Amino acid sequence: MLTKKRVSNATVGSARSLATPMVSRREFLKRAGLASAAGVTFLGARSGRWVAPAEAQTTQAVNPASGEVVRRSVCTHCSVGCAIDAVVKNGVWIRQEPVFDSPINLGAHCAKGASVREHGHGEHRLKYPMKLVDGKWKRISWQEALDEVSARLLKLREQFGPDSVYWVGSSKHNNEQAYLLRKFVSMWGTNNCDHQARICHSTTVAGVANTWGYGAMTNSYNDMQFSKAILFIGSNAAEAHPVSLLHVLHAKENGAKIIVVDPRFTRTAAKADYYVRIRSGSDIPLIYGVLRHIFANGWEDKKFIAERVYGMDEVLKEVEYWTPERVEEVTGVSDDQVHMIAKVMAENRPSTVVWCMGQTQHTTGNAIVRTMCILQLALGNVGVSGGGTNIFRGHDNVQGATDVGPNPDSLPGYYGIAEGSWKHWCRVWGVDYEWMKGRFASKELMERPGITVSRWIDGVMEDPAKMDQPTNLKAVVFWGHAPNSQSRGKEMIEAMKRLDTLVVIDPYPSATAAMAAMVRKEGVYLLPAATQFETEGSCTASNRSVQWREKVIEPLFESQPDHVIMYAFAKKFGFANELCKNIKVTQNARGWDEPNVEDILREINRGTWTIGYSGISPERIKLHMKYMHTFDVKTLRANGGPCDGEYFGLPWPCWGTPEMKHPGTPNLYDTSKPVMEGGGCFRANFGVERNGVSLLAAQGSHPKGASIQGGHPEFDDKLLKQLGWWDELTDAEKQAAEGKNWKTDLSGGIIRVVMKNHGCLPFGNARARAVVWNFPDPVPKHREPIYSPRPDLVDKYPTHEDKKFWRLPTLFKTLQQQVKEISKEYPIIMTSGRMVEYEGGGEETRSNPWLAELQQEMYVEVNPRDANNANVRHGEWVWVETPTGARIKVKARVTHRVPPGTVFLPFHFSGHWMGQDMLPFYPEGAHPIVRGEAVNTATTYGYDVVTMMQETKTTLCRLKKA
């Protein structure tokens, strides 16, 4: 890398395809020496490609001498989206090379990314379909598996209706598979589906979208290089998104100030300028404290607020309440530190904020994230390069699965599930709306959000009379989702016992198999799915850039790609033709019917106008993958070449049709650019007026060059006619657009006219809402967690009233009152989070020996004071006991990372159950190498009042020496 300057390529050859030396060592050194004489001024920029561009760009380049092929893919472990070059020979993935050309990761990887080749030969996998027979795992054929599973599910459907089956989809599916699964579940006849986003950023998606339009990361990892101050709060990016630090540290070295606010002194804190320790779950008062200083000192952006924000006055009343004394009482943070945050963020603009699950996984998650938006609105940091809310998503395709995948309350593209939404998608799918309606138990259930993955256990166990659906869940299909990532594990075991059928479709049988085998004798099926390296498709990184993965190798063992399995089941269920009406189906290498992945993406293009997946055609993304090196590392914009002017991966919204050639939107809501160059404004999604106050942007505030120079509502056929723009549509477009709006006009004509001809955004130009009146707390309010360590504060800041939503009655205040004094018995705050070597539920990464070797034991981080009080020493076994009666046996890691009174446990472990190794319950040879207690075996009840996000970041426990 660093000493490898670009050199003329006469004798060197492609670095991608070298097995046999093409250059003598001596020759190389001469070249390295020459290169060094040219001087390397690397400070984060891409430098030193040893390879001449012509070769470097060619993916699928075959080296005729060695027979090696290079296939370009993307790491499947987090949302940063690091590119990977896989060297394949005779169908075997033999090497992994860094992709210096990628503007996102410049060749860099963390432990997980550097180890993905293990997928190409790892054996700790589910190798063939299996079922549980008399408590033992037995190998069965695919035919048997498909026959039996579909017969069981169809029987349940007949007996109890389609809502008796729950489909847990996956953020590890690519966009096409995630989309197809939503379609599949719809055709099965239910909204009972979900995926990891529910338990990672659902509160962000809801809270942020309701503030200003879209619930996604506004800027990008790369754009943080323009930031002058960065506030991490509830994010440990150094472990959860390590390669993002490439950009963050670059910003720091150029003078940006880094602040980390966290209960733990994380590895990210170790790289910060300032660290502030906060009590878990008290983010709202802290941010109000910061806002108080901002307004007291006149640091707010008055023009921005006047032109582009609604409701800031109302927020100020809440800000008034949070005096420094109150802030310190609740958060534990002194006023000088709060002042420091305000000052650093105000004096070093553009400043940005980063948050992750430290903010989202709370009963108040939706409100916490909104205070962050309010902070950035007050500082005028939104729609600005270097500013924004940089919300780091978790899984590699959790953004894409959120956008177009199996969500219980929405069809692809956030269209919702109202009648109009169904009609839109039925048109795209080419199926009859009445037929679709007939697939559901009723029209009401068709339009009622399904149960969330965080609550499926209650869907099984709750009294059906109290539920908003006629039946309990009788079967659950875990299609790429770990069970140990959901809270209340102790109760999950009970739910598993009660199920009629449990199906796991996964490359790694995951903890689900072992948990089920522990308590069941039959009715459990395991189906081997292929990994993302064994199929092709697109995935959306956190910054909304879409990348294409080439298939690296054929599926190992008997595994099949998820979309192939979906089609096989659709045939059994009788809707295969409807599922793939517009999608070509061909036979794959093993003779299975495979829906064409590119065709699926083209169908996504045809339907997903709302968030601009419409312009992201397979051809365009593939071109970006090939010409990665033409994109600028800081702006992500291509400078010349075939993608000139476009942003890498066409970050959505990439408006209109692919032919419209929108370049993608690098930073959302940026009025400094014309809309056809990625500019924008806030979305008009909440009406035009409220209580006599306009919700539209002020006159003068608009994307550069817009012909409407102020706020306006979203466009439909009527508005177009009103403005006299209707005749700018072609006749064919007029026909398609009549009676439609920009979201449902399948010709894309409305979007074309308003954007290309008039420089406006189709979704209108409005104000961001500091007050979200449709949420339980329109102005964010601090509320104590249900299991609060501070009974005195529970009275002052009680949680919400009990509530029935997402089909289930849900406890808030009743439970909080019941357990108000429980901190006397369980005095220690228990929080959980990520570690760098593992990911998600961890079965996949703990099955990889290169990673497993690095972290061989589940542990709890304990402050020396708490350890001494519990008489536990570093490295000893300790029981962590919680109010649910669960106790988990883990190793004590005594450290100052956590303060007294707080313990931390990583959430990637499973395979031990309250002191017992579950090895005997895994299918033979398919167990992960490293096993340990799942923290969620012990977590308690508690859900966000809007999205059913589980509370895992603040609960209570006690320690007992084991």
Add this chain to the structure above:
Amino acid sequence: MARMKFVCDAERCINCNGCVTACKNEHEVPWGIQRRRVVTLNEGQPGEKSISVACMHCSDAPCMAVCPTNCFYRTEEGLVLHDKDKCIGCGYCFYACPFGAPQFPNGASAFAARGKMDKCTFCAGGPGENGSEEELKKYGRNRLAEGKLPLCAEMCSTKALIAGDAEVLSDIMRERVLRRGYGAELWGWRVAYGDGKQAQRGQRVHAPEKP
């Protein structure tokens, strides 16, 4: 003539272990052998720093000095490599090495006697033909012969670990240190032993231990 070195920038290393698994990946290093590892000081406290450590390819290598069978040799680019056919697995080099670089796989014999020594090769293989099967099996990939640098450095998540011609590396480090104006490399009495004001630019940390 180039003089190959590793440098790890402690201001950038985030202990992500990318270098460690890159090494495992490229050379199929077996479980239990750590050609490279990350060491962290002051874990969990202000001043926490990590660096990635492997064989430093010393200019005056102690391992080389003590080896009873003279299995070490120095390449033209200054790398310290060894010949596993000559190695007797005595472990003397392990005593001599200040960095704990030499690793000893368990042999097949009783009492898990030490096998032949294994260590970082700077991705430059060993004696014998470049890129041969035999070299691959005994020493791992020979990236240098392919015109590439060690994979650990090429894949480093934050470009903390860099590898290559020492002259180039020192230029890179010098520029980084000057540009950021803080950090452990800004040596001098006060930074090393004094009030540490400069070091604190990177670390104005408040960590009150309030429950």
